[in-house]
Amino acid sequence: MIFETHAHYDDEKFDGDREELLSKMQPGGIGRIINVGSSIETTKTTIDIAKNHDFVYAAVGVHPSDIDGLNEETFAWLREQTSWEKTVAIGEIGLDYYWDKEEEVQKQQRYWFKRQMELARETNLPVIIHSRDAAADTMNLMKEIHAEEIPGVIHCYSYSPEMAEQFIKMGYYIGVGGVVTFKNGKKLKETVKKIPIERILLETDCPYMAPEPNRGTRNQSLNIPFVVKQIAEIKGISTQEVEDITWNNAMKLFSKVK
Numbered sequence: 001m002i003f004e005t006h007a008h009y010d011d012e013k014f015d016g017d018r019e020e021l022l023s024k025m026q027p028g029g030i031g032r033i034i035n036v037g038s039s040i041e042t043t044k045t046t047i048d049i050a051k052n053h054d055f056v057y058a059a060v061g062v063h064p065s066d067i068d069g070l071n072e073e074t075f076a077w078l079r080e081q082t083s084w085e086k087t088v089a090i091g092e093i094g095l096d097y098y099w100d101k102e103e104e105v106q107k108q109q110r111y112w113f114k115r116q117m118e119l120a121r122e123t124n125l126p127v128i129i130h131s132r133d134a135a136a137d138t139m140n141l142m143k144e145i146h147a148e149e150i151p152g153v154i155h156c157y158s159y160s161p162e163m164a165e166q167f168i169k170m171g172y173y174i175g176v177g178g179v180v181t182f183k184n185g186k187k188l189k190e191t192v193k194k195i196p197i198e199r200i201l202l203e204t205d206c207p208y209m210a211p212e213p214n215r216g217t218r219n220q221s222l223n224i225p226f227v228v229k230q231i232a233e234i235k236g237i238s239t240q241e242v243e244d245i246t247w248n249n250a251m252k253l254f255s256k257v258k
């Protein structure tokens with residue numbers, strides 16, 4: 001069975017066939033799914049999906065590009081959601097300097113990243129971190145707040161293998177998805193080669209990031225076997241081993257998942 005650690009099934013791209021698609025997951029070998037909130041609105045829709053499906057769990061949090069929706073009131077609401085039995089992580093949170101180049105906006109991103117990291121510490125939940133074009137600031141901020149005390153994953157990992165080793169030293173997992181199958185995914189392939197399989201989590205980030213041979217189409221969790229196959233080839237182990245070990249990794253990190 002495959003543990004899908006990062007999906008957005010509340011996305012409008014699934015409006016036409018969401019239930020039909022989700023009903024195919026368990027028969028198709030996808031045993032658990034974490035649906036990840038990225039704004040206050042999508043945290044609500046994430047919780048709705050997790051309520052309606054036994055095998056789907058919720059991560060609650062606000063993505064750096066959506067921090068406009070955060071204030072003390074909505075942050076308090078977010079905190080309330082953490083006590084629900086199926087809320088298993090805070091995410092996705094982090095820094096994204098690819099879309100936001102303004103210093104003032106980046107400062108706001110750091111502020112809410114920190115606040116949500118502290119929320120994770122306070123509520124004993126792991127974090128799902130999104131970090132794009134912000135490697136140094138992500139690492140510095142994590143060091144500053146002693147992120148080694150807060151377990152988590154760097155999702156859709158896009159930095160160097162050396163940087164991955166630094167995150168792993170802090171106790172973090174590395175989220176690997178469709179990019180590892182891309183022709184231009186050399187850096188991620190090198191990372192996968194270098195880090196222990198015990199530190200890898202499987203994810204889609206669907207509807208985005210569909211792996212080869214389906215690159216460019218709407219992604220969904222039944223594509224993960226293409227990622228598994230690629231990791232197995234790089235590591236020189238069987239696809240079964242990749243599934244089993246990454247399953248155990250996810251169960252360990254997201255300890256509220258049953």
Ligand SMILES: [Zn+2]
Binds near residue numbers: 008036092205
């Ligand atoms: Zn995501």
